[in-house]
Amino acid sequence: MADADILIMSFKRKVGRSNPCSFSYGFFPSPSHVFRKPEFAIPYVSNSRQRWMHGSEVRAALKYLRGLESNGAQMFWRHKVDGEGKLQHLFWCDGESRFDYKQFGDVLALDTTYGKSDKYLYPVVVFSGVNHHIHTTVFASAIIADETEETFVWLFEQFKVAMEAKSPGLVITSGDAALENAISRVFPNARHRLCSQVILRNASSKVRNPKMTAQLKDLMLSDYEVSEFNSKWDEMVAQFGLEDHSWVRDMYKERKMWATACIRGRCFVGYKASSRCEGFYNKFGTLARSCHNLVDFLQHFHHCFDEFRFKELEADFQSGHGEEVLLTLFKPLERSASRVFTREAFRLFRTVLERAYTIIVDFDCKQLSTQSIYKVREYGQPRSEWRVSFSQPTLQFRCSCFGMETVGIPCAHIVKLMIFLDMVEMPISLVRKRWTKSAKEIVEGTFEEGDGTCISLEDDDEDDIGPSLEDDNEVNFSNFRRRILVISDSDESDVNDGPPYKRRAHG
Incomplete structure (x- = not known):
C-alpha cells in the first residue's frame, strides 16, 4: 500500500469515517489497456469533522504526486500555504503535458469556471490547448482558493517555470479582469482573446434579447471587413x-479581442472558446461528487x-495505418495531403478542397520580380475578390484572406491556385x-524559449499583424475583402451528453 493511502486512511479514522468507504470510482486501465468502469460505487458520506484544508490530507496529496513521479510521470508541482499552514493553492503537471506544450503551446486556453465538488467549491484551473488531432489536450491543472x-x-509564474519559460502566443480567457491583468504581467507578449461562449452568455443575461444575441454572434464569427463590421455594429445598436x-459600449472597445474582422492573421488554430474541456468535465464532474478528500x-x-x-x-494509430478514401476530383493532391496530415486535420483540409470547386482564378496575373499575383473570386460573386501571391523558386503562397496564418490549413483560394497551376x-x-x-x-529542447508561434516545417517570417503580400511597396492588399476558415469549437472526441459540472459564468 502506498504511503499516501496509509496517511489518508489514518486521517479518515480520525474524522470518524470507516476505511471501506474509501474505494475510488473512476476509469481504470485494464491489462488490455481498454478503459472500463469498476462494478462498485462510493456511498456519499458527509462528516462535519472533515476539512478540505486539513494538514494530513494535504500531506497525503503531495505524497500522491510524489508517487506519480516515482512511477516515471516526471511530475512538476508547487503549492502555497497560508500563515496557519493550510493549503491555499496547488499547481501540477506531468512530463507528457509539458512535452505537449512544447509542440502545441502556440494557443493556450484558461478555464476557471468549474468547482471541485459539491462540498468544496474551490476553482479548478485547466490550462488546455489543441493537439495535432484537433482534440483538447491539457497542459497543466491547479486548484486555487480565490480568483x-x-x-x-x-499560478502563471509556476506555469512558466514548469514550461521552461516558453510563453504562449495567444491566450483565451473568460474576460475576468483579475485574469487579464495577471496575463499582462506574466505573459506581456501574449495576445489575448475573449471566449466566444462567455460573450454570448453575457449578452443573453445583460441584454436579454435573443435577436440581438444572434446578431452579435454573426458579428463575432462572420467574415466582414472592418468598415463593414463597424457599420453593422452601429445598425445593431440603433x-x-x-x-x-x-456592457455593449465596453464590448465595442474590446472588439480587437473577440471580433473575427479585427483579429485576422493571428494564429489561434480555430480556437474561439476557453471551455473546450467540456467532455473532460462531463466525465469528471459526476465522479467529483464522490470525492471525500484531495x-x-x-x-x-x-x-x-x-x-x-x-x-x-x-487517433495516432488510426492516422498512421490505412489509407483514406479519396472523395474529390483532385485525387493526387488529396492523396498527398492524406499522407502528411493527421486524419482529423486531413478531413478539415478536404472540406477546403471541396470548397475550391466554387473558386474562379483570373487568367491575368501581375508579375513581380520574385512572385506572381493572381486574382481569385467565388463563383457568382464578382465583387468578392482576393489576391494570392505565388513564388516559384520557394513554392511560397500568401493569400489576402490570411486563412493559412490564422488556422494553419491552406485556404480555398490557395488550394484553387494550386489546382490552377496543376500541382499534385x-x-x-x-x-x-x-x-x-x-x-x-521532435527532439526535446529544439524549441526556442518564449516562441509562441505555430510550429511549422519551414521558418515562418510573420510579424505581429499577419503576413504581407507587398513587394517593394508595389502591392497592398489591406483593402481587399478577407475571409477565413474557422475550425468548429466542438471537439467530437470530447462530446458527452449531459450538462457540465459546476459551471459558473463570469459576469
Whole structure:
C-alpha cells in the first residue's frame, strides 16, 4: 500500500469515517489497456469533522504526486500555504503535458469556471490547448482558493517555470479582469482573446434579447471587413436602442479581442472558446461528487485524464495505418495531403478542397520580380475578390484572406491556385508541423524559449499583424475583402451528453 493511502486512511479514522468507504470510482486501465468502469460505487458520506484544508490530507496529496513521479510521470508541482499552514493553492503537471506544450503551446486556453465538488467549491484551473488531432489536450491543472490577481500571477509564474519559460502566443480567457491583468504581467507578449461562449452568455443575461444575441454572434464569427463590421455594429445598436448600454459600449472597445474582422492573421488554430474541456468535465464532474478528500479528487482527475490520452493514442494509430478514401476530383493532391496530415486535420483540409470547386482564378496575373499575383473570386460573386501571391523558386503562397496564418490549413483560394497551376503534391510551405502525423516527433529542447508561434516545417517570417503580400511597396492588399476558415469549437472526441459540472459564468 502506498504511503499516501496509509496517511489518508489514518486521517479518515480520525474524522470518524470507516476505511471501506474509501474505494475510488473512476476509469481504470485494464491489462488490455481498454478503459472500463469498476462494478462498485462510493456511498456519499458527509462528516462535519472533515476539512478540505486539513494538514494530513494535504500531506497525503503531495505524497500522491510524489508517487506519480516515482512511477516515471516526471511530475512538476508547487503549492502555497497560508500563515496557519493550510493549503491555499496547488499547481501540477506531468512530463507528457509539458512535452505537449512544447509542440502545441502556440494557443493556450484558461478555464476557471468549474468547482471541485459539491462540498468544496474551490476553482479548478485547466490550462488546455489543441493537439495535432484537433482534440483538447491539457497542459497543466491547479486548484486555487480565490480568483484574485495575485493568485493568478502566482499560478502563471509556476506555469512558466514548469514550461521552461516558453510563453504562449495567444491566450483565451473568460474576460475576468483579475485574469487579464495577471496575463499582462506574466505573459506581456501574449495576445489575448475573449471566449466566444462567455460573450454570448453575457449578452443573453445583460441584454436579454435573443435577436440581438444572434446578431452579435454573426458579428463575432462572420467574415466582414472592418468598415463593414463597424457599420453593422452601429445598425445593431440603433435597432435595439443600446446606445447607452454600458456592457455593449465596453464590448465595442474590446472588439480587437473577440471580433473575427479585427483579429485576422493571428494564429489561434480555430480556437474561439476557453471551455473546450467540456467532455473532460462531463466525465469528471459526476465522479467529483464522490470525492471525500484531495487525494480522491486527484485520483479521479488523473483517471479521466488518462482516458483522454488513450484516445490520443487511438487517433495516432488510426492516422498512421490505412489509407483514406479519396472523395474529390483532385485525387493526387488529396492523396498527398492524406499522407502528411493527421486524419482529423486531413478531413478539415478536404472540406477546403471541396470548397475550391466554387473558386474562379483570373487568367491575368501581375508579375513581380520574385512572385506572381493572381486574382481569385467565388463563383457568382464578382465583387468578392482576393489576391494570392505565388513564388516559384520557394513554392511560397500568401493569400489576402490570411486563412493559412490564422488556422494553419491552406485556404480555398490557395488550394484553387494550386489546382490552377496543376500541382499534385502539397508544398512544404503549406504544411504546419502541428497538424502532421509527426507533430510529436521532435527532439526535446529544439524549441526556442518564449516562441509562441505555430510550429511549422519551414521558418515562418510573420510579424505581429499577419503576413504581407507587398513587394517593394508595389502591392497592398489591406483593402481587399478577407475571409477565413474557422475550425468548429466542438471537439467530437470530447462530446458527452449531459450538462457540465459546476459551471459558473463570469459576469
